[in-house]
Every structure is written in C-alpha cells, then in structure tokens.
Amino acid sequence: MASEQASFLGETGQLVRAVGRAMGVTFKNLMRRPITVRYPTVKRVYPDRFRGILALTYDPQTGEENCIGCRLCEYICPPQVIKVEMLKAEKRNFAKTFTLELYACEFCELCVQVCPTDAIIMMKSFDLATADRRELLLDKDRLHALGLQFDPSWATGNRLRDMQAPPRPAKAAAAPAAEATVPAQSSPDRRAPAAEAAAPAHNSPDRRAPEPGAGAPTAKSE
Ligand code: SF4
Ligand code: SF4
Numbered sequence: 001m002a003s004e005q006a007s008f009l010g011e012t013g014q015l016v017r018a019v020g021r022a023m024g025v026t027f028k029n030l031m032r033r034p035i036t037v038r039y040p041t042v043k044r045v046y047p048d049r050f051r052g053i054l055a056l057t058y059d060p061q062t063g064e065e066n067c068i069g070c071r072l073c074e075y076i077c078p079p080q081v082i083k084v085e086m087l088k089a090e091k092r093n094f095a096k097t098f099t100l101e102l103y104a105c106e107f108c109e110l111c112v113q114v115c116p117t118d119a120i121i122m123m124k125s126f127d128l129a130t131a132d133r134r135e136l137l138l139d140k141d142r143l144h145a146l147g148l149q150f151d152p153s154w155a156t157g158n159r160l161r162d163m164q165a166p167p168r169p170a171k172a173a174a175a176p177a178a179e180a181t182v183p184a185q186s187s188p189d190r191r192a193p194a195a196e197a198a199a200p201a202h203n204s205p206d207r208r209a210p211e212p213g214a215g216a217p218t219a220k221s222e
Contacts, residue, residue: 046124048154051109054100055123055147056140065144066119069095073111073120079104082111098140103133115157123150 037044046052057066069086070093081104087096111120123146130136138146 040127043127046151048124050124051107051122051153051155052126053102053123053128053146053150054105054111054120054138054143055150055152056098056143057119057121057147057152058144065094066117067095067098067140068093068117068119069098070116072114072116076110076114078108078110079106081105095140098143100138100143101136102128102138103136109155109160112155112157113160118156118158121147121156122153123147124153125150 058064059066067084069084071084071086074080074082074084081101083097083099085096085098087094107122109122112122115121120143127150128136128146
C-alpha cells in the first residue's frame with residue numbers, strides 16, 4: 001500500500017514538472033515577435049539567389065526580345081516542357097512561339113544555364129499558385145509579362161557558365177592577349193555564336209555543334 005502511494009506521488013510529481021516545463025516554454029515565447037508572416041498580405045524579401053518561376057526577358061537597351069529561338073532550352077529540358085519555334089529574320093532570329101508547361105517543370109535551371117542570350121531566367125518569386133492547371137501553360141507573352149512583373153534572380157546563363165568554367169591558365173604568355181579580349185567583350189558566351197551559326201544552317205541547335213564541326217576534318221583523316 002505504501003509503495004503504491006509512493007509510486008502515485010512520484011508520477012504526479014513528474015507530471016507537474018512536465019507541465020511546468022511546457023508552460024515555461026509557452027511563456028518564454030509569448031512575448032517574442034512571430035517569425036511567420038501573414039502571406040500574401042506580407043511578403044518576405046527573397047535572397048538574390050532565390051530561384052523561382054521562369055520568365056523571358058527583353059534587352060533593356062534595345063527593348064527587343066532577348067530570345068533568339070535557338071531551342072537550346074528545349075533540347076536540354078529533362079521533362080521536355082519547353083517548345084520553341086524559331087522565326088528567322090535578317091539581322092537576328094526570334095522565337096516565333098515559346099511555350100513552357102510550368103506545372104511539369106522540375107526547376108532544375110538547366111534551361112537558364114544553356115541560354116546564350118540570358119533570355120530565359122528565374123524570378124525571385126513562386127507566387128503563381130492557381131487551381132486551374134491551364135494557367136500554368138505559359139506562352140511567350142505571359143513569360144515576358146512575368147519577367148516584367150517580378151524581380152529577377154541573380155542567376156543568368158552567362159553568369160552561371162562563367163562561374164562553372166574551368167580556371168584559366170594563370171599568368172601564361174598567352175594571358176595578356178586573352179585578357180585583352182575579355183574586358184572588351186564583357187565575358188562573352190563562347191557557345192552563343194556557335195548556337196546562332198548552327199541553327200540557321202541545319203536547324204539543329206545542339207550546343208556542342210561547334211565541336212563536331214571542328215572535328216569534321218579529323219573524321220575525314222580517318
Ligand atoms: S527549369 Fe528544368 S524542367 Fe523547368 S523548364 Fe527549365 S530545364 Fe525544363
Ligand atoms: S535557349 Fe534562350 S535564346 Fe535559345 S530558345 Fe531558349 S530562351 Fe530562347
């Protein structure tokens with residue numbers, strides 16, 4: 001009987017201590033500022049490298065569309081949610097049509113990485129929730145509108161490729177010549193001219209087109 005009473009008192013004591021600890025945590029946080037925000041009335045400021053929804057861009061200098069319709073993004077996209085039709089013009093090419101099925105996008109960013117003209121980028125927002133799937137089938141106009149509506153992420157194709165490029169040979173004799181060209185062109189994309197050159201000729205915008213082209217003589221030599 002005495003042992004049962006001691007056990008009961010022990011368990012009651014444990015319970016009171018546990019409730020006391022829990023209430024202590026509650027009172028400690030009662031006066032703190034909440035870490036949540038009342039979205040969508042209040043929106044957080046996203047970091048520069050936030051990668052959200054995709055959009056198309058205009059050239060701020062000329063106001064022209066940056067997309068040249070090269071279809072590299074279409075070819076690289078793993079779930080194949082991008083479809084581009086090229087419109088050939090005299091001075092440069094454009095995208096005649098450009099559709100992106102955002103509902104099936106993996107947000108892998110590969111399309112951004114391969115784009116030679118920084119035409120497709122990610123925005124600092126994910127704010128495109130809808131109950132209608134058809135609203136996430138984005139055409140060219142909608143993608144351009146999104147590019148104007150939200151702030152762009154830091155990442156562009158040229159920046160990402162520059163970041164991932166192998167380190168240049170340091171202080172070699174050829175360095176002065178190479179450095180002389182780099183500032184003049186503001187780090188041009190080495191694959192951009194190849195893509196433009198390859199597309200009109202064969203309509204096959206493979207980003208590795210220049211290398212097979214350069215390698216053709218060796219095939220003959222075999
Ligand atoms: S982020 Fe990836 S999955 Fe989405 S459109 Fe670009 S390449 Fe395709
Ligand atoms: S890779 Fe860039 S330029 Fe080429 S079609 Fe896609 S968005 Fe346009």
